[in-house]
Amino acid sequence: MDWKPLTSEYAARKRNAEAAVTTWRYATGELYSLAPAVESKRAPKALRARSTKPGTYAFGFDDEMRLTVIRQHVGRGHAYETFVVWQENKATAVTYEYDPKYKVASRHGVLVLRGGRPVTYTHTSAFGIVVSRYEYKGDVLTNIRIKPRGRAEQTFRPRPVTKTVSRQASKSDVRRMLTKIEERLLREIPKAVRKAVARSKSPVWSCGLVFDGSQPLLPPELALGTTVERERDKAAKDGPSPWNCVTWDGMGAAFFEASVDAACKQVNTHLAVSTGRELTALLTRLARRLNELPRSAFGKTAADFVVFAFDRNRPANALLKASGCL
Numbered sequence: 001m002d003w004k005p006l007t008s009e010y011a012a013r014k015r016n017a018e019a020a021v022t023t024w025r026y027a028t029g030e031l032y033s034l035a036p037a038v039e040s041k042r043a044p045k046a047l048r049a050r051s052t053k054p055g056t057y058a059f060g061f062d063d064e065m066r067l068t069v070i071r072q073h074v075g076r077g078h079a080y081e082t083f084v085v086w087q088e089n090k091a092t093a094v095t096y097e098y099d100p101k102y103k104v105a106s107r108h109g110v111l112v113l114r115g116g117r118p119v120t121y122t123h124t125s126a127f128g129i130v131v132s133r134y135e136y137k138g139d140v141l142t143n144i145r146i147k148p149r150g151r152a153e154q155t156f157r158p159r160p161v162t163k164t165v166s167r168q169a170s171k172s173d174v175r176r177m178l179t180k181i182e183e184r185l186l187r188e189i190p191k192a193v194r195k196a197v198a199r200s201k202s203p204v205w206s207c208g209l210v211f212d213g214s215q216p217l218l219p220p221e222l223a224l225g226t227t228v229e230r231e232r233d234k235a236a237k238d239g240p241s242p243w244n245c246v247t248w249d250g251m252g253a254a255f256f257e258a259s260v261d262a263a264c265k266q267v268n269t270h271l272a273v274s275t276g277r278e279l280t281a282l283l284t285r286l287a288r289r290l291n292e293l294p295r296s297a298f299g300k301t302a303a304d305f306v307v308f309a310f311d312r313n314r315p316a317n318a319l320l321k322a323s324g325c326l
Contacts, residue, residue, distance in 0.1 A: 003105045007105045014081065016262040021069055026058050058071040063313060070084075082096075184263060216303040223248065244316035282322050
């Protein structure tokens with residue numbers, strides 16, 4: 001495996017993984033793991049801890065309580081770090097060495113899921129490639145078959161103390177995630193608009209939350225409309241609707257911080273369980289709530305500044321009433 005690209009991705013993987021963390025837990029050992037671990041009589045029992053100290057572990061979990069960050073503290077600001085990226089039916093983990101001045105990728109793991117349960121885990125390191133296969137009796141994991149490349153396969157019992165969370169999100173899980181992301185967008189959209197408004201040469205009169213109802217994905221694009229564009233469209237004979245974000249020639253845009261995009265991407269991996277109707281409801285509700293904020297929250301905008309949801313697949317003014325603009 002070529003470790004150089006993974007090493008260069010350290011900062012991005014750290015930023016995205018930590019942005020997705022909503023819960024931290026601490027332990028004296030490997031109380032949690034991405035994949036089921038093998039039982040060992042020699043390993044001391046891992047216990048919950050209250051904070052990080054040399055020799056302890058920190059575990060970061062996302063909204064679904066899936067393991068996203070593992071940090072093994074070894075003292076003096078040094079820690080082995082593992083960052084996990086979750087996708088549908090798969091999770092990829094990269095571990096970096098402990099020295100903060102020399103963060104080199106040294107381990108790579110791919111966990112494959114089926115029906116929300118671990119099926120295989122492929123671990124790559126300087127020592128070679130090891131593939132673990134998991135066997136179940138009903139819903140109970142009974143055996144772990146481990147096959148190092150070039151060596152014979154062995155069978156082990158799973159470690160009962162290790163806890164893994166890798167189930168697929170249900171509809172109720174998705175609704176809970178959407179509620180949390182809505183609250184975050186309510187805080188972050190005014191910040192993004194303020195920055196863009198400060199750069200605009202013309203007064204900004206609107207912010208469209210642009211999305212595609214046929215492909216539920218977050219976050220929405222933030223399209224800013226200026227008063228100059230609006231008056232031009234109104235004056236043009238048979239010109240485009242002032243509300244039509246897609247036809248704005250000089251359309252400005254506001255951009256979210258990387259941590260917001262990362263949090264939304266975590267939600268997007270499960271939006272297939274959701275529907276475009278749920279996303280439309282979320283964004284129109286969000287637009288109404290944003291319109292209730294003081295205009296000063298968005299910076300120096302036009303006096304009639306409004307926020308509205310805009311579905312690319314519907315007429316430009318389709319969601320104005322639901323967005324609280326009419």
